[in-house]
Amino acid sequence: MVDLVFKGEEGxxxxTLVGANCINIILGRNGSGKSRFLRLVDSYIANDNNYRAVYVTPERTGSFQRDGNIETNMASPGWTVNVRRANQVQNGFSFKAMSHLALRNAENAYLRRLQNTDARGRSFQTDCLDPIGKMLANVSIEQGTPDFLFRTFDGTLVNPTELxxxxSETIAVxxxxxxxxxxVDPSKINVLLLDEPDVHLHPDLQARFGQYLLDRLAALDESARKKVVVCIATHSTALVCVLANSEFAVVGTKEFDSQTVQLSTVSEDIKKVAPFFGHPLSLSLSNDPMLILEGxxxxxxxxxxxxxxxxxIRVFPVLAHSVDQQSDLEVFCDKMLRSIYDQPKAYSLRDGDGTPGPLSAVGCVTRFRLQCYAIENLLxxxxxxxxxxxxxxxxxxLAEEWMANNAGHKDLPLxxxxxxxxxxxxxxxIKNLRLLIxxxxxxxxxxxxxxxxxxxxVKGLQPTSTTGFSIFDFLGDGMRETFLS
Structure with missing residues (x-):
């Protein structure tokens, strides 16, 4: 962690960011100046050759599609920076058209990286577009000719204006x-300023975006990571909770009368409790029972x-990042719920890990174990x-035919x-086979x-398969009766 001090014209x-790390979460009440702070950082970075900055405004207008006028304007020095820093809709300004061009630029940068490497098995689709698509519940994004395509999972094409x-927010950001x-420019400090990236996103999607950001950071080598500073102004506890689990994340509060943000690491205890508060909208809109999940x-x-x-299916998924954390969450959940409700009830589902069998409850937390190794076995x-x-x-x-045509594949024996x-x-x-299947x-x-x-x-249905390989056989009777009957 380091202190980053951004200086004006007179030095x-x-x-100032005190105790900055790769990911810097800036909290604060409305009007405390979080957005102004990010724009201030952006404005002074523009005059310092030691930095490279990208500012993402919360005013993300337009549709995610090509716009020739935007591309022409973006070719003018300073136009993009000035328009985004204004933080409001201007004549003809489409943020998402700019993001569309950013994705095209990302495609070019990715292909340049592959020029002098062994690129077998790699593509922009699998490495870059598919991770974006995984955040979305109903559409996927694909490379098309000449533009990106969007499809529902039944193959129906979707116009960008119909997203x-x-x-569209998720894809753009x-x-x-x-x-x-x-x-990333290894000769400079690269600063990404994300102003409320959670706008218009459901808490589940906010959390998935946070994980996407962590995955992009993890894809960098250590030397490049040391040159990256991401500053995020947000109100989203779902986003904060996901990011707070990273060793590279720190959190600070922007006060009304200060241009200094003091950042600090997140304690392990808070990390363990955080998943229960990660989806406040879901929690407030329903009485869905918690289901603590292993991964x-x-x-x-x-x-x-x-x-x-x-x-x-009424369930509120709660993520545990390890078996130990799942145990801690089960104990915590039991204590918390019994202190609030007269008839508390929660659930926890663990992997079979090769030894399926029943589990005893932890107080009001009913525990199940998959009757298979892990969730992908249900495939x-x-x-x-x-x-x-x-x-x-x-x-x-089909698998025999595939193996005959892919004799050298690393997962062929399994x-x-x-x-x-x-x-x-x-x-x-069978984790290595799930995509192959x-x-x-x-x-x-x-x-x-x-x-x-x-x-x-299969919700509400009775088992019809007699092979012993029904999805109910993989789940176990307890899960079927509790969530699917």
Whole structure:
């Protein structure tokens, strides 16, 4: 951590970050001057050759599509900086058209990076666009000719003007973030100023954007990471809670009468409690029971299940980042709920990890264990294979054909073991195969969407498969009776 002092024309400090790290979260009440502070930093960085700055305004107007006038204006020195710093809609100004160009620039930067590397198995789609698409529940973003394309998961093309506000906001801000990280200048301190990136985003989506930002930071090598400073002005506890789990994040408060923000690390105790407050809107709008989950994959699956079920599956996913944290959250949740409610109830779902079996409750927290190794194993249930448009016999045939055409693939031994198994490797770790399973079945859906939509689709149904590989067999009777009956 370092102190960053931004000086004015006479060399006097005008804005200071004390204890800055890679990610600097700036909190403060409305009117305390968070936005003004970021614009002040931006304005003085513009006069210092030691810095490179990108400012993302909260006024993100327009549609995410190409605009020739915007591209022409952006070619003029200083135009982009001045328009964004004004922080308000101006004549013909479309922030999202600028973000569209930023994504095009990111594509060019990515391709330049691959020129002198072994690029086998890599592409802008998989490395850059798919992570953006994973944040979205209903659409994906693809490389098109000549422009980016948006599709629903049933393949229907969506016009950029028809994207929801949350979808277009997410794509625009993610494009800015991607462009910034792909263009880090190792000779300068690179400063990304995000002013309320959570605007128009549901708390779940705010949290996913926070993880996206962390993933982009993690993709940098250590030397480049040391040259990056991200400053985020926000009111979002969902975003703060996700970022606070990073070793690179610090938090500070902008006071009304000060241009100095004192930043500090987040304590471990707060990190453990934070997930319970990560989605305040969800928590206030429903009485959905908490379901503490072991990892981000489980969280995405159950979020998708709840969305796809349109209210029929009532659950409030809470993320634990480790088994130990899950245990701590179970104990904390029991104490907290019993102190508030007369009839408290919460749930916790753990991976099978090869040894499925029952778990005892922790007070008012009913604990379940998957009757398979992990959440991705559900992909091989009869219902999920059906969602992928196949069944086990046909999948085996497709996999045999794929293996014949990809003899050198690193995951071939595990795939061959799966295809020849009698139990579909139900209690074996298949994490490396989950994307392959979807691809072999010739589906474009993310695997988490497949599992989540399948869970939503079996809500209220009784098991019909007698193979022993129903999705209910993978989940266990307790989960079926509690959430799906």
């Amino acid at each position: 006097k400090p005008v804005a 929801s506000s949350g979808e 993610a494009s800015e973030v991607l462009s910034f990280f792909l263009s 981000e994959d489980d969280e995405r699956v159950w979020q998708q299940a709840a969305r796809s079920a349109q209210g029929k 091989l249930s009869d219902e999920c294979l059906g969602k992928l448009g196949t069944d086990w016999i046909r999948f085996q045939a 795939l061959r073991e799966l295809v020849s198994s009698n139990d579909r490797l139900k209690n074996v770790k 979807v691809a072999i079945a010739k589906s474009t859906k993310p695997w988490e969407v497949v599992v989540g939509q399948t869970l939503a689709g």
